[in-house]
Amino acid sequence: MRDSLPHVLTPAETGDDLFDWITRNGAEVDEGLARAGAVLFRGFDIATPDRFEPVAELICGELVADNGEHNPVFDGSSVQTPVFYPPDKHLLWHNENSFNAEWPLRIVFCCGQPAETGGETPVVDSRLVYETLDPALRRRFEERGVGYQRVYRAGLGLTWQQVFGTDSRAEAERRCAETGLRHEWLDGDRLRTTCVRPAVVKHAGSGRMSWFNQAQHWHTACLDEQTRAALQELFSEDEMPRSCRYGDGSEIEDSVMTEILDVYRSLESAFPWHRGDVLAVDNVAVAHARNPFTGKRKLFVAMGGAGSYPGEV
Numbered sequence: 001m002r003d004s005l006p007h008v009l010t011p012a013e014t015g016d017d018l019f020d021w022i023t024r025n026g027a028e029v030d031e032g033l034a035r036a037g038a039v040l041f042r043g044f045d046i047a048t049p050d051r052f053e054p055v056a057e058l059i060c061g062e063l064v065a066d067n068g069e070h071n072p073v074f075d076g077s078s079v080q081t082p083v084f085y086p087p088d089k090h091l092l093w094h095n096e097n098s099f100n101a102e103w104p105l106r107i108v109f110c111c112g113q114p115a116e117t118g119g120e121t122p123v124v125d126s127r128l129v130y131e132t133l134d135p136a137l138r139r140r141f142e143e144r145g146v147g148y149q150r151v152y153r154a155g156l157g158l159t160w161q162q163v164f165g166t167d168s169r170a171e172a173e174r175r176c177a178e179t180g181l182r183h184e185w186l187d188g189d190r191l192r193t194t195c196v197r198p199a200v201v202k203h204a205g206s207g208r209m210s211w212f213n214q215a216q217h218w219h220t221a222c223l224d225e226q227t228r229a230a231l232q233e234l235f236s237e238d239e240m241p242r243s244c245r246y247g248d249g250s251e252i253e254d255s256v257m258t259e260i261l262d263v264y265r266s267l268e269s270a271f272p273w274h275r276g277d278v279l280a281v282d283n284v285a286v287a288h289a290r291n292p293f294t295g296k297r298k299l300f301v302a303m304g305g306a307g308s309y310p311g312e313v
Helices: 018-036 049-060 126-132 135-144 160-164 169-178 225-234 254-267
Strands: 007-009 038-041 091-094 106-113 123-125 146-152 182-186 190-197 200-202 209-211 242-246 278-282 286-290 298-304
Touching: 007 018, 018 038, 018 049, 018 278, 049 106, 049 278, 049 298, 091 254, 123 126, 123 254, 126 209, 126 254, 126 286, 135 200, 135 242, 135 254, 160 169, 169 182, 278 286
Parallel strands: 007 038
Antiparallel strands: 038 278, 091 286, 106 278, 106 298, 123 286, 146 190, 146 242, 182 190, 200 209
16 A cells, blocks of 8 residues: 555644744654655645745755746745646646756745646656556666757747856856757757656665656657647657657657556646645655646745766766
8 A cells, every 4th residue: 555645744733833843843754755755734824935945945955046947936035936837738747857967856835825726736656657657668768768859949938048047158058068968059049959868766765766757748749639739830850849759769659658647647646735835745756747727826836955867967
């Protein structure tokens, strides 16, 4: 029987301060993260960035302040807003930044305002994903890895200036080299990057293998039919905003991606956000997603700790 996900912790008395509570009960927090991979703190009423940041730092250690995929809530803050994604779409399961050479070990979310409907953050144990997938499928990914290709352009997704935090091509090239990205400049100030990353890593805390990649975020088969058709009409395969293959350059079959999505779907757990909820996630053990929503939804996110693939960063 698998542990409930997320593990829920509540205050003994109404009005308990979460920072003080974690200071007193840090071992219980670490134990919950080690066992379940995700801990939900409910009933502490932490709903603003200034109250959330010290709590996140207590859980994660030093927070990541420079993440080109997210925007800070205000200048100088390590608390960020989630990546924008259309509210009517399902943001698929992923382990944060697993397409990069370096990624955070822990992520913490805080709910400032739940959506009118939907907007949950489903979580999935990535170790169970690995164990549930067909062994032959796993083996292909383990042997070949995942090859990611991204084309940065103005007007569609983030620009290279935003992600690399610079207007200098030379600095962007330096950052690419530093993180194992091959790069190519295209006309119209576009930048194409490619890399191969592992698809699976060992989770240090449990010793179990974890399905740790973002193929489902980059493979066009995982887009809704309308979006996929529109992108294929606009762009050739090598100019898609994002795409992926096996690390040896061969095509990842659509049927394989369907099988992977089905496993994620069968294992996910979701809970309705309450204002003041704080969710801590072990980024290697657990993937997260976002359900479609209506109304205004305000979530904050912070992350910390540095993990990297063997032989990289």
